[in-house]
Amino acid sequence: MKILVCISHVPDTTSKINFTNNNTEFDSNGITYVINPYDEFGLTRAMFIKETSGATITVINVGPSSTEPTLRKALAIGADNAVRINAEPTDANYVARLLANYAKNENFDLIITGRESIDYNGGAVPGMLATFLDIPFVNACLGLELNGNQATVIREIDGGKETLEGNLPMLLAGQKGLVEEKDLRIPAMRGIMMARKKPLTVIEAGDAEKQTSVLKFDLPEAKAACTMIEADNVDQLVQLLHSEAKVI
């Protein structure tokens, strides 16, 4: 079985978000980059399949050379080879097209992405990629069982879960539940050493259309200071709710 896991290179979840160049660019000073958490659930699920049934795992990223440490980490976790498409991932259609251009001739049985990246939170690439490859797509995937060529998939729906069945190839956009957080793997020293020798292929981006661009970023307004009121001072509470909060 051939599995492709798409990896986004994103700021660590605890990062303080700031912007530079007149708020037109993300300020990466002091930022630690990680595998997108939703992608990491998918990579770990792919590792389970590899270990139980046998599979070859390719990880792929659209990004500049600065994203290679993130791909190396995925190799250290256990992926067999990596591909970096040398382009700035600035638009979902552009990224999905580049990924599709690579994947269309590789005959992957299963493609796993995160349901969204935690930087732009677009959630657009998985569905677009599946459409460009003309394969079934399951979003917000919480569970996966494989039986030969048949996949049983659980997806999140509003207010519950839904179980679906289908034949491979398919594309799953995963999240927590595909594996649990306790199952995520920290690369061991042996894995890190082996990752240095695993192939990381760089592909130049071909033609693909960018349909959107970011003009600027803004930070949310700072929260107002909290006014503390004595527990028995109901009159002051009512007065403030009326005159300042203006909710009554």
Added chain:
Amino acid sequence: MAVLVYAESWNGSFKKATFEAVSYAAQLANKIGTDAIAITIAHQGDANQLGNYGANKVLTITDETLNTFNNESYANAIVAASNHVNAETVVISNTNNGKSIAPIIAAKREAALITNAIELPSTLSPFTLKRKAFSSKAYALFSTDSNQKVISITPNAFGVHQIQVSTINRIF
């Protein structure tokens, strides 16, 4: 150049997220100077209530194969409807099903997709729209020159706005 909005229903009922999406589409259509047309799929209830939120017309698609949600089938139905009414913009709520179909619709229509929108566009040409980013730690102002657009809106960001219009319900 109409604005088409997918009016999602759950067990024959609309939820607040649907009314919010229709409200958004109606105000966007008003800003553009066109009609807001809602599409319901396999909806058994009263679709005319969407007129309370500004839908000028409701297309109801009924087909046994659409009684159960399926990404591909629902996206195909909405793409067909968008072609039928000559819609340049499709509005969808960012529900679980909305998140599943919006990228497919955008890919099939070769449309620009802007997800997590929280406001009406600040300009129409180019089309610029504020959306959430960085897990709600920031906002990004997105822009597109594409005529074809798919906008998915963050639930509870825009709000429900009642505007009574005369609505015609057409069943396909």
